[in-house]
Amino acid sequence: MTEYQEIEPMVDIPAESESAAAEAAEQEQPWLRLDRRMLLVHPVNEVVKLLPVLVVSFILGSQSGNHLWGVAVVTLLVIFGLLRWFTTTYRIGPVHVQLRTGVFQKKLLSVPRSRIRSVDVEAGVMHRLLGLSIVRIGTGQRAGKGHESNKFELNALSSALVPDLRAALLAGARSKPEKPGQSTSETPLPQEPSETEIGHWQPSWVRYAPFSFTGIFIIAAIVGIAFQYGVGSAIARSSAVSTSVDSLESLGVTVLVVVALVALLVLSSIFACVQYLIAFGNMTLTDNGRILHVSHGLLKTRQTTLDRARLRGTTLKEPLLLRLAGGARLDAIMTGVSAEKKESSLLLPQGPRAEAERVMATVIGDTRQASIPLGGHGSAARRRRYTRGLFAAGTALVALLVSLAFGVQIPVYAWVGVAVLAVGGTALAYDRAKGLGHAVLPGWLITRSGSLDRKRHSLEADGVIGWTVRETFFQRRAGVATVIAATPAGTGGYAVIDLPAQDSWSLIEAVTPGAGDVWADRR
Structure with a gap:
């Protein structure tokens, strides 16, 4: 029978080695399970990921009078989340780090420790509340198309284990010889140097968050989901919205458009600032050489x-x-x-x-990088920027002139549109040429x-x-x-x-x- 153990915070991780004896010893290493607190994380994560399916099942249950639809779906998701703990094990040997996963399809992922180049750590809200972390191991190699499932991820480990685990897995890179032919015995493992902070996020930087399209993307996603499940249609048909729109229309279409744009700008800025704070708050960048x-x-x-x-x-x-x-x-x-x-x-x-x-x-x-002036690419490159920038305006102008020659009446706003395209294209070309x-x-x-x-x-x-x-x-x-x-x-x-x-x-x-x-x- 396969032996499983739960790793304790101060357990010794075998030193990296590529000898035949290490290969043999690795086979005797026990397979370890993830932290038991994962049993609280994965069922919730599965429910959240399939929340739209869950909502539909509850709607179907309500319409048919059979509310067991929703209960059945939740039960299946919880069972699937629990099975992931029983079917996920890992082993840290002197030669490889191995991960076995799969509820329906078994998979063994093995990473040579000599190829490990990064150990990244992530923790969501539930992980932080439970003292857990997600550990991702990278080898510095590009994964090909369709290899997303081959990422080495330990979800979830006790946060108390992570510092020692990361130090042990990254220690091999420090012990490798820098020059071909130099033996590892001649390159002793150095002490981990102290870290120096070279960058720190400031709360005042949140003022830069609105200068992006993040807020608009968030609003578009919320609106799309709302209309997909009928919530948006119900809100649009509500008396409060209808009354507000009628009041604004009485003031004129221009006022309605201006109010809508201002509301979009304010909401998108708020969402962008919130997302920025959540994603980058307390950011630090340190360097140990x-x-x-x-x-x-x-x-x-x-x-x-x-x-x-x-x-x-x-x-x-x-x-x-x-x-x-x-x-x-x-x-x-x-x-x-x-x-x-x-x-x-x-x-x-x-x-x-x-x-x-x-x-x-x-x-x-290199302190010269920021201040050194960049050389331009000449008049031909600049001319190409303007040719591309004014192409749309030129095409529209030719179309209008041809239509005018055939006796078609051209409205004033069409000529205004061409002028706007020309001014915008010229400004864009100038900025592209300058950059x-x-x-x-x-x-x-x-x-x-x-x-x-x-x-x-x-x-x-x-x-x-x-x-x-x-x-x-x-x-x-x-x-x-x-x-x-x-x-x-x-x-x-x-x-x-x-x-x-x-x-x-x-x-x-x-x-x-x-x-x-x-x-x-x-x-």
């Missing part, structure tokens, strides 16, 4: 470890609204952490731009682009594994090219857009000496 440790959240807390050995740079995000308010957000560019898959690489949330730049310089260890630029520092490539979603990437040259020079038909006509630095970190590629074509290979040579010579003669 080896690991960046990010901790944030009021109700649901999250602790993320970012291994400096996998750090390849930073991304300063400046969306238009946030930029107008003088704010920015800072993310890390990490090997094995995919920005496209929304994996966490956050260093600072929306806050003052000056603070984001200070933390950026501290993280990458386009790049710079090369010893060991670094800096590139910036965009207007509505402007981003400034600082990419370490050592993290570049390849180059692509792309020239579309229209780019060739304009004499420009887009140079893409390929990297296993972040988004996988960082582009210098619409650079003069003759400067492409010199840029590559400046960032990666010798790389430009390989292709320069083949143009």
